[in-house]
Amino acid sequence: MREVRNIVILTGAGASAESGIDTFRAAGGLWEQHRVEDVATPEAFARDPELVLRFYDMRRAAIQEKQPNAAHFALARLDREWDGELLIVTQNVDDLHERAGARRVLHMHGEHLNAWCTYCDVRSRWRGPLIERPACPECGARALRPDVVWFGEMPYRMNEIYAALRQADLFVSIGTSGAVYPAAGFVRDARELGARTLELNLERSQGSAWFDESRIGPAGELVPAWVEEVLGG
Numbered sequence: 001m002r003e004v005r006n007i008v009i010l011t012g013a014g015a016s017a018e019s020g021i022d023t024f025r026a027a028g029g030l031w032e033q034h035r036v037e038d039v040a041t042p043e044a045f046a047r048d049p050e051l052v053l054r055f056y057d058m059r060r061a062a063i064q065e066k067q068p069n070a071a072h073f074a075l076a077r078l079d080r081e082w083d084g085e086l087l088i089v090t091q092n093v094d095d096l097h098e099r100a101g102a103r104r105v106l107h108m109h110g111e112h113l114n115a116w117c118t119y120c121d122v123r124s125r126w127r128g129p130l131i132e133r134p135a136c137p138e139c140g141a142r143a144l145r146p147d148v149v150w151f152g153e154m155p156y157r158m159n160e161i162y163a164a165l166r167q168a169d170l171f172v173s174i175g176t177s178g179a180v181y182p183a184a185g186f187v188r189d190a191r192e193l194g195a196r197t198l199e200l201n202l203e204r205s206q207g208s209a210w211f212d213e214s215r216i217g218p219a220g221e222l223v224p225a226w227v228e229e230v231l232g233g
């Protein structure tokens with residue numbers, strides 16, 4: 001086995017679940033009788049902006065009440081102590097990796113705590129509601145939308161992600177269902193490019209067969225143990 005220098009980690013909903021951030025799966029994917037797929041699209045925003053903004057205002061407020069869990073803190077420790085390359089690619093739109101102290105984080109699906117001005121294209125840090133159509137701090141236009149990648153939109157910074165995957169010796173997937181592309185394909189790309197692949201998940205994911213190793217259990221237990229192994233070994 002080649003020596004591990006470069007690590008790419010992909011985190012998904014399972015990494016934040018123990019912090020109490022739900023994914024609406026428990027509710028059958030419903031929010032106030034709306035399918036989440038029907039409030040998380042550009043078409044929904046065009047059709048009923050109030051509904052979409054209200055949904056994201058609620059989510060933005062909710063994540064600010066949550067705290068990072070043991071998985072976030074363990075990854076932040078890895079980030080601090082690992083002197084090789086490391087990239088934590090997250091599908092999560094909360095800021096719990098950062099609040100735990102991680103710095104090398106890439107939000108491929110955007111962030112709840114950003115507002116994106118569709119007029120001047122600038123993203124501003126944003127904690128309050130957007131429903132009243134506040135002015136963009138940069139240009140003054142009332143054209144802010146949640147900076148979250150909606151269904152049918154392209155995830156962010158894919159070039160950086162693929163560049164990191166090409167260099168990776170180890171690819172670790174944490175708490176993702178393996179159902180949503182392109183993230184679901186990262187394991188295959190990493191593997192074909194020669195990386196070892198490890199999955200830490202509550203259950204075997206749809207892409208499980210692509211992993212060299214799968215460890216099944218809660219992220220709050222598996223991730224700290226794995227980080228200890230990597231840093232201690």
Ligand SMILES: [Zn+2]
Pocket residue numbers: 117118119120121122136137138139140141
């Ligand atoms: Zn603007």
